[in-house]
Each structure stands twice: as C-alpha cells, then as structure tokens.
Amino acid sequence: MVWKAHWTRVMENMLDSPHVAFVHSRTFGAPVAELLKANPGARMETRFEAHEHGGRIAAAIDGEERPAALDYRFPNLMELTLDPKGRLFRILAVCIPLSERETRLLLVTARSFLRLRLFDPLFGRANRRIAEEDRAIVESSLPPIVPPPEEEKSLPTDAPTLAFRRIYRQRLLGSRG
Template sequence: MLDGFADEGFADVWTPVAMSKEVGKAPHGLTLAGERLVLFRDHEGRVSALHDQCPHRGVKLSLGKVSKDGCLECPFHGWRFASGGACTHIPLNPLPEEKRQRYAATAFPVRERGGLIWVYTRPGAEAPEEPTVPSVMEQPGVHVWHYAETWNAHWTRAMENMLDSPHLPFVHRRTIGGGLAKRMKPDSKMEIEVHPTPTGFRTTSRLDEAPAEGSLDWLRPNGMSLNIPIPQRLMRLFMWCVPVDADHTRMMLVSTRDFLKLQPLAALLDRYNKRILKEDQAVVESSHPAEAPPVTEERSVATDRATLAFRRWYLERKKQGPRESAAVAEAPPLAS
C-alpha cells in the first residue's frame, strides 16, 4: 500500500502539495508520486490530508463533501471521517466508537505554512520533524506570490534543471541569462562549487574567475531557492518540483521580495517570473529517458557537479527505499 512514495524516492519527506488558496470549502483531490490524496478544511478552516480512498469500497473521498461537523463525508454511503482519519459515523449501521476504529481512513501529517500546504509522505498522525519552511515566506512586509503549473516530465529532470547554472545563457538568454551570455567568450570557463548544508546543499558558479553572483540552495528533497543579490533589497525565488506520477510534475513557484509590492508593477514582475519558468518547460519535457538515469549512462562534465550531487542522492535513496541517507554526498571531481 502506498508504494508510490518509495518508488519515486519520496518516502518519509515533507513536500508542499498545494497552494493554500486552492483548498476552499470543497475537498481538493490530488496525486502525489502516484498516490491519491485529498485535502479538506474543517469548520474552523484547519486543513487535513487523507488517502483519497474510502476504506469501505475504495471510492474517491474527494468526490464527497465536508459535513457541518467538519468531517469529510464519502459520496457513496455517507461514511464520515475526521481530520485524523477516524470514522465518526456509518449511516444505517449504529456502532460504538471503539468498534468504528477499525474503519478509519488513512491520514497524513499536514501543515499550512507560507501560503502552501505541506504533507509528510508517511501515513500516521505525527511526523518525526517539522517541514523546513523558508522564513522569508512568512516574514512581515514581504510580497509573496504563489504560482503552480504541471509539466509533462519526471520530477528528477525538473529538479536537476532548477539546480543547473550552465543552461542560463542558452535557455534564458532573453531573460535572466542575458548578462551571462554577453560575458561569455569562446574559451570561457565556469566553475561550480557545491557545499553541503543542513537542508541539502548550496551551489555557486563563477564565470572566468569573476566573483559568484548569488547562489542556489537545494532544499531536500525537491525544493530550490535562488538567492538574488540586490543591494539593500531582499529577493528570493523558490521552486518545488512535486511529483504527480512518473510522467508529470507540479512546478510550484514562490517569489518573495521587499520591493515592487504594489500593482501593477508587482504583477509585471510576477509575470516575468512565469515567463522564465516557461522557457525551461519544453527543454525539460524533451529529456530522455524521462527519469534521471544512473550517472554512468550520460556524459557529464565539471559544470554538472550540482546536478550530479542531487542525482546520486536520489538514486541512493531509491535503492534504500524509505530510509533517508544521513548525508548528501558531493559529486566527485570531474574532468575539466
């Protein structure tokens, strides 16, 4: 049961799965790593996450409704389930609470932080730790913009793209990579550094020994933070590559800044961020094989150091199943 998480190297992790604004009064069904989940809010607005499958006859609970008592009601026979999965009512079958316990739905730990809804990919009421939510997403005075779209790609290919600096002057030459493209010469050299952090690793890039401009953080397992250096200003972009199934990934973008917060300038910059994301889509969706393969099956070079560090972590994790590696290994030196 729920093998999809382990199959995608995604067992026992926190991940955002939806934007807060997507979950209203009606149940919200979604697929995460091939497994069906349903999010719903009780009468006080608190969000819950259940396996989107009634334990009675296997129908989607997301097709049901939230009852006045804040429980999720199955559309087939009206069984009701509380936030923790407990079955609170079985119509036409009066049973005491102790007997209803065996009819519970499968629940998942869930948090609502930073305008996103986070789920821990292990069934149960508790998670061993809290999600790592970037503090800037909850900081007063910061403009936070949320956007999501689905790509026809495996999440590992999307994640590697987000950690890859060398593609900027080619894929993004008309946007964020324009300055880098102008500075490139036929004999230019880019140096990539990768340093482990408590939440994954930080990677920086330098072109022709010039100082590094900004940095990328991998937020294990499927997040990226782009730190953009602007004097006396704050600007950070976040991306989570959320696996839907083997062929689809939900790209969840969060933009944060302490300037250009008012319309219409705010909307213009937010649309610019969406344009950058669109530039990546066709390239990533063309990747073959769809899932990132073992390191030896593709030809890599020194500037692939960051993406290979992620790939080795992912492949090792899949081999181990739900047990997370104790440390993130940096890719070994490559031929320059």
C-alpha cells in the same frame, strides 16, 4: 504550472546553472550571456557544497564568483538568491510530483521591494516566462527519470546536477514519486 515530466527532471533543471546563459539569454540569463559573448574563451566552474538539508551551488566565470546563490533543499525545492544592491529578492521553485510523468512547478517570489500587490502579476508573468523557456527541453528529456550519475557523459560544470542525482538515488529512489 503542470509539466509533463518526472519531478526529478524538473528539479535537476532548476539546479543547472550553466544552462542559464543559453536557454535564458533573453531573460534573467542576459548578463551571463553578454559576459560569455564578450569573452569567448571564458571558463565556467560550478561546485556543490553539501549540507544536511541539500547543498549550495556556486558558480564562477574565470575565477570570479557569480553574485547569485542557488540552494537545493532536500528533496524538491530550489532557492535562488539574487538580492540586487542589498535588497531581498528570492525565487523559490518547488517540484511537486503528481504522477510518474507530471509535475506541478510552484514558483514563489519573495522580495523587499515593489511589495504592493499590484506588482504580483508582473513577477508571476516573469516567472512563467522563464519557466516556459525550459519546458520543452525538460519535457523531452530521456530517460524520463534522471539516470544514475555514471550513465551519461558529464562535464565538470555538471557537478551540482550529478550531486542531486546521487542524493535522489541514495535517499529517495523507490519512495513514492
């Protein structure tokens, strides 16, 4: 899919776990949305655990760790680990810069179940549907390139996206794309 957005905005969206319950409440965010609806005072916490290749994003609601793991791989890859009931299930998102205002979003699913090729279109459609839920938000984000972390008001749950912004500014700003 080609999005009309700078790659940093697309990547930042892939690393923003708090939005899942709201933007994706009818798809893969439904379990978190239901949990929050049942517990209106629930509190989400996120943290970014840096490592040499990027970082791991962990989320907890009311102190209970969420089962999904989200990894940022420098500079432009996200790996979501879902692994239901011991099965392997990963979604990888690669944000490929095409220009200052266009990014190719490549979504790849790896799984240890439903491995026959006839299921590939099903997973492809699901990935596209989820991505489309984000597209209008990302394409309308201003400024077009993620700003420095200190330029916007942030919440504690923004720690992972702020970490990405710092990494981008420290290691990539001024490079091509």
